[in-house]
Amino acid sequence: MNSGTLQLDSQHRQNRWCCDTCVPERETALKGNAVAISPSRKFMLWIDGVGAWQLCVGESFVVGAPSFEEKSADIALLADISRKHASIERNGEEWRLTAHQSTAVSGRTVSQDTVLCSGDEIQLAERVRLGFRIPSILSTSAIINFESDHRPSHSVDGIILLADHCLLGPRKDHHVCCTQWSDVVVLFAGDGMLRCRSKVALSVNGQVANDSIELKHGCVVTGEELRFRVEQME
């Protein structure tokens, strides 16, 4: 075993759960019919008593199998699919799916691209099924659910595709339903940073925060009855 492998090993160990996504970003598009990887960013939200949610910030997201040689897809599923199986793009208030490999939306095989509506089921290859919905009329942000058994390499309850903002709150029409919370926490992208605000008093890493909080990698947001941790995945 040479030193290179050892180094890779230790890197994997350090990055633990996100080992499939920790390879440095690749420069540009691949050859041939390959697809450009969007400059999107990914976060993990570990929400106490609720679950683990992946938050994707950007305009375009690739769905595919994890890759160890290059940057993994934004939505990387342990499944027998291509590494860039399909892309989901947002154009203003519209979400579109572009199929690179065999993909169906709500039973219709998609050859090129198609508009995604809330409630659509995305089928990749034979067996992978994802649910697509836009829970809140107040926001364009979408949620991807795993309808078949295929998931990322670690347990994720769902994926948030952040458009404008995303609501974590007690109701079903919030993007992440946190039944025990009394009020909503809003996550949004501002000044190129992921930020959050809420009517309830929040503190970040133990420090009382004012109305809009910048969410950095590793910060823990605490309220009277809530707590979640934000991790940047790249």
Next chain:
Amino acid sequence: MKFTFAPEARPLDGYTIKRAVHRGGFGEVYYALSDAGKEVALKLLNNNLDIELRGVRQCLNLKHPNLVTIFDIKQDTDNDYWVVMEFVSGRGLYEVLQDYPSGMPLEEVLFWLDGITAGLSFLHDRGIVHRDLKPANVFQDPGGVKIGDIGLSKYISESRRSAQTQSVGTVYYMAPEVAKGRYGREVDVYAMGIMLYEMLTGKVPFDGQTAAEILMKHLTAEPDLSRLPKEIRPVLSAALEKDPARRTSSSEELQRQFRNVVAAADMTAPVPLAKATPVPAELRSERVRSMESETIVEIDTESVQAGPAGVAVLVGFWNAIPTPLQWVVGGAVAWLILESGMWRSVAVGGMVGGVAYLGYQLLSIFVGEPFSASSGPYTKASTPPPAPARRQKKASPTAKAAVPTKPMSARPVTRNTRDRVYTPATLREIGKTHRATDVSTSISVSLAASGLVTAAVFFTTNLLEDSAQAVYFAAVTMLAAWALIIPSKIWEGRSGDSFTRRLCLGSLGLGVGFLAAVLPEYLLISHDELFHGSHSSGRVLIGRVAVSDGSQFPTVACFMIFFAALFSARRWWWQIDSFRKARFRVSSALFTLVIGIIITGMLKDFSFPEALGATWALAISAVVQLSAGWTQVEDRRLSPAPSPTTDPVPPRSVNPQVPLAKAEQASFH
């Protein structure tokens, strides 16, 4: 919900906590990653208990695809025990059951049944009884059905006993012989029968307001099998047999019988099972919330504890009467007692009964049975109460009879959904504004209520002579109501010790009594007739305080004693709480009247006016119940929900197939 450990904490070497999953009845569950990235669930066992881990150790090396694997048990630096176990990412059976309020499709029932049977028969084959089988312990995973909490049940039952708490969720699946302390594998078969029934119909066969009521039904009531297709009835009847010796012999036998009747009857035809339809996601949220509350809602068995069967029948009969009739009967009884000279006998009877009850409670202390008369308003219940065990003996002849007998309880519980029962004992969060509004509304309503009640007293009895006395009566009633409502509303939703609360109300009663005694002087009301006591034993002094001055009129101290006694004798906060059973309960008012009569009976020798005291007790109870804020049963929530009018409801969430936000996916309860 607050959890002890923050994300990234490493209470155990080698594992990093990523998030808290759930707080179960006896410990917190965390999702953690090992240093290599393996997902595990870490269950922190509550310490401060004498830990009996032998049961878990026996099960530590069991391997079966249908059992949640326990990897290890570790102790952290604080000497707390942690169970390291497999993380199950799928939904729990209890969560899936929420989707099907009228029963699951048959294929799904068979899927769960097969998985549970496989796991359970493996356990039984190794001589292990699960003892705590319930939907909250059964999970769906990509690998199939998984049963959790294996080997922990002994620990659970012990900890529950020592904590003297009992969550409602547990007793739904508890076999009758558990009351006697018998834990054979038949217990698991029974629990499986209940779960099968629930999967088929969407409801548990034995439901009730309190753990004791449900336990009672397990012991005596026959399950209502009419909800099931008739081919299936004998199978479940055998599985839910009260006598363990006559019950279906094993889980495999139950599965085999069920599969046979399903195959023979060709259940793919539209039988009642087929109408099962998943509930849209929006409708589910409330159920989920009530389900989550399972671990929080602890019930008070005090109110129903250990009454003789005759009382249960009486209570059942009373509950069966329609409400208007209750009013008429209650009013008539109150009037009869107040108007005729009957109260002397009632007072004597009440005192004898009270002494007998006190004796019983004292006896139970020495016998070592759980004593809960002075327990806090939130659960200090006994598990399982000894009384049902006694009743089991009585009930066994009927249970052994081949002909199924009618259920003993007088009527089926009206709540046909499996919503958790909210009582005043339910701990919950109430916002400051909400609490303040509640108090101020209650107080302003009490103004009208006391006027109304006084008018009723004025016109139906000849207690109050003129309007001045009526004003006085109304003023004191209202004052008393305030003194009860304000602290009770402050205590609402919070935990607290019953004794302290009674003490607090008692001292407020002293104040109300003082005001009641001096008010006529200031209002210049002629009170001679009103205050005229029937009897006086001469001058009685306690220390330097004159309880009786030998005249025919009560002293200030006598008034203070009356109100202090009245305020501390009842759990007034149960009559005032928003989560009380009904806005106005005639039985509650009547019981307060009886208490009032008993107290005035005791104060009779100090020339305390009996009619006035008893009427006050009734009036205060009535005013308090009429005016204190009350929440409709269906609107009861544990935490303040945002008002639905302020937020628009999205018309766009159209996909009913989208699974729930899996809040408690891996909660191995």
